[in-house]
Amino acid sequence: MQLVIDNRGLEPPQPMVRILQALAALREGDELVALMDREPRLLYRELERRGFAWEFSEADDGPRVRIWRGPSA
Numbered sequence: 001m002q003l004v005i006d007n008r009g010l011e012p013p014q015p016m017v018r019i020l021q022a023l024a025a026l027r028e029g030d031e032l033v034a035l036m037d038r039e040p041r042l043l044y045r046e047l048e049r050r051g052f053a054w055e056f057s058e059a060d061d062g063p064r065v066r067i068w069r070g071p072s073a
Contacts, residue, residue: 001027001029001030001031002030002031002032002033003022003025003026003030003031003032003033004032004033004034004035005018005019005022005032005033005034005035006034006035007019007034007035007036007037008035008036008037008062009037010037015034015036015037015040015043016040016042016043016046018034019032019034019040019043019065019067020046022034023050023052023067026067026068026069028069030068030069031066031067031068032066032067032068033064033065033066033067034064034065034067035061035062035063035064036062036063036064036065037062037063038063039056039063039065040056040065043065047067048070051069051070052067052068052069052070053067053068053069053070053071054066054067054068
């Protein structure tokens with residue numbers, strides 16, 4: 001399953017808060033895609049701490065980060 005959340009237009013720390021809350025719903029094999037206004041660099045350490053992997057990319061509709069459970073999670 002892919003869960004998509006739109007964090008565009010939100011002021012920090014709301015995008016990070018919404019991403020961390022949404023991660024609770026991810027099951028093995030699921031992924032979260034967050035549409036962003038900018039790269040969430042402060043988020044990466046917290047994702048790593050919680051056992052998640054991520055991939056940041058630029059798309060036609062703006063920046064996005066894809067998050068999934070890492071191999072050790």
